[in-house]
Amino acid sequence: DSGVTQTPKHLITATGQRVTLRCSPRSGDLSVYWYQQSLDQGLQFLIQYYNGEERAKGNILERFSAQQFPDLHSELNLSSLELGDSALYFCASSARLAPTYEQYFGPGTRLTVT
Amino acid sequence: GQQVMQIPQYQHVQEGEDFTTYCNSSTTLSNIQWYKQRPGGHPVFLIQLVKSGEVKKQKRLTFQFGEAKKNSSLHITATQTTDVGTYFCAGLNTNAGKSTFGDGTTLTVKP
Numbered sequence: 001d002s003g004v005t006q007t008p009k010h011l012i013t014a015t016g017q018r019v020t021l022r023c024s025p026r027s028g029d030l031s032v033y034w035y036q037q038s039l040d041q042g043l044q045f046l047i048q049y050y051n052g053e054e055r056a057k058g059n060i061l062e063r064f065s066a067q068q069f070p071d072l073h074s075e076l077n078l079s080s081l082e083l084g085d086s087a088l089y090f091c092a093s094s095a096r097l098a099p100t101y102e103q104y105f106g107p108g109t110r111l112t113v114t
Numbered sequence: 115g116q117q118v119m120q121i122p123q124y125q126h127v128q129e130g131e132d133f134t135t136y137c138n139s140s141t142t143l144s145n146i147q148w149y150k151q152r153p154g155g156h157p158v159f160l161i162q163l164v165k166s167g168e169v170k171k172q173k174r175l176t177f178q179f180g181e182a183k184k185n186s187s188l189h190i191t192a193t194q195t196t197d198v199g200t201y202f203c204a205g206l207n208t209n210a211g212k213s214t215f216g217d218g219t220t221l222t223v224k225p
Contacts, residue, residue, distance in 0.1 A: 103147075105149075
């Protein structure tokens with residue numbers, strides 16, 4: 001158990017819909033990262049937050065947005081969903097801002113868009 | 115932008131054989147991390163390499179960071195069925211402020 005929690009575990013929804021994925025980092029970790037992992041593919045970095053502020057952006061679509069709240073939990077919002085958005089979404093946390101610290105990954109949310 | 119390539123994409127070995135995965139970056143890295151993801155699981159941090167030419171060992175696993183800090187390798191000696199999974203490298207560029215994961219090497223081990 002990494003100490004990072006993600007809800008829900010599974011999500012099935014239809015195209016055009018909007019969903020929110022939630023992540024609680026390890027106690028004390030200020031940095032939260034979001035990744036997308038499609039079938040048989042690597043980890044695509046989406047976005048990083050540090051202590052409530054956006055700090056780095058990867059290949060995140062405009063239909064996707066995220067935020068980190070004062071209690072440090074984070075939410076990833078996916079809207080106007082398409083079939084191609086079906087994937088495993090991981091949240092990871094680390095102690096500091098710089099990516100030189102190991103990241104602890106949550107169990108992931110499996111999103112299926114039908 | 116920064117690209118991190120990993121080869122091979124898949125590797126099937128007989129239990130007891132050795133295994134190596136290679137990670138190559140298009141830019142010089144500040145450091146490199148390795149993660150393992152078991153089937154159905156999430157990535158778990160294995161190790162971080164920082165210095166040019168660094169070599170670190172964890173039991174049967176040997177990690178190397180190239181002299182130019184643009185490549186790295188993970189070698190497993192005498193694989194066991196517990197080694198199955200996907201091994202990812204993550205190249206960190208502190209100037210860019212983010213890390214880039216390779217696509218991973220998926221290892222299967224035949225008992």
